[in-house]
Amino acid sequence: MDDKPDPGPLSESSELFSFGVIADIQYADLEDGYNFQGSRRRYYSHSLLHLQCAIEHWNKESSPPCCVLQLGDIIDGYNAQYKASEKSLELVLNTFQTLKVPVHHTWGNHEFYNFSRDYLTNSKLNTRFLEDQIARHPETMPSESYYAYHFVPFPKFRFILLDAYDMSVLGVDQSSPKFQQCLKILREHNPNTELNSPQGLSEPQFVQFNGGFSQEQLNWLNEVLTFSDRNQEKVVIVSHLPIYPAASDSVCLAWNYRDVLAVIWSHECVVCFFAGHTHDGGYSEDPFGVHHVNIEGVIETAPDSQAFGTVHVYPDRMVLKGKGRVPDRIMNYKKEKAFHF
């Protein structure tokens, strides 16, 4: 199944560590279905078998990954309709229990179709306990009002998990001021009666199934990246929603993707940004040398294929080795920014 050519010559330098990536499992105990347009088949129950295969692969690696990044939408919204949200989540999380390394969970729209933000905060999908704190830098501590944190899986490498539904009408108490504020933003950009429809929009990302980043979260991100720049760290950012138009269907972008890009582009340290949501995947290197990688969704992956990857980290680059429909990618660090160990 993995008969793709090698991703090009690798330099003599040795691998420092690796990590796994997987997106949009969207498990449900249902017959196959289709996406909204009817153009992509969705394999709701087979997605669990895809996850099991990915975990078996990571567990068997001679040099195991340091962790796995689960990019959100772990179970499908249909579970809520069938009152199966908790049962399905338990099944998928029990499968993740067989993984021998930690998993970091990101939250996507389907998390909010099934659960409230409060429920998620108190659930096993909250992996903030895996965060690292920076002593004497309280400005790098995330607030409790969004689900985001950072951690250091290997010296000089910082991973940041972002909350792309910090500003959203999903999962928020409808009587709260935040809900009213988010609904106002959404309505200002989307006059459609059906707020999930991007029809006629000049900014098609303003749909109900997307969300955005609050100024508070962006300020926090800026502080963490400032610390990373100063300490010559390499940074990997993870979010359910993509932020770079050339790597994604425009309907799938975060509402205020430009604001996140502006923060990232004002720093040197960011190597790559991993997202899910766009089930067809995508990749682009932006003009500032940041690699945007959208991982193909498990839910739209046929039983005879696969959709996950392992990223191998070297002193001068990261190499994504994809399985099945996830392509290999070489992500060189910005010029002059390679580590010389």
Ligand SMILES: Nc1ncnc2c1ncn2[C@@H]1O[C@H](COP(=O)(O)OP(=O)(O)O)[C@@H](O)[C@H]1O
């Ligand atoms: N073009 C559209 N017009 C109206 N509703 C839509 C449109 N695209 C998606 N939706 C609705 O938005 C919700 C999320 O869409 P879905 O494709 O299931 O999201 P995801 O890709 O995250 O699985 C669903 O309820 C779907 O019916």
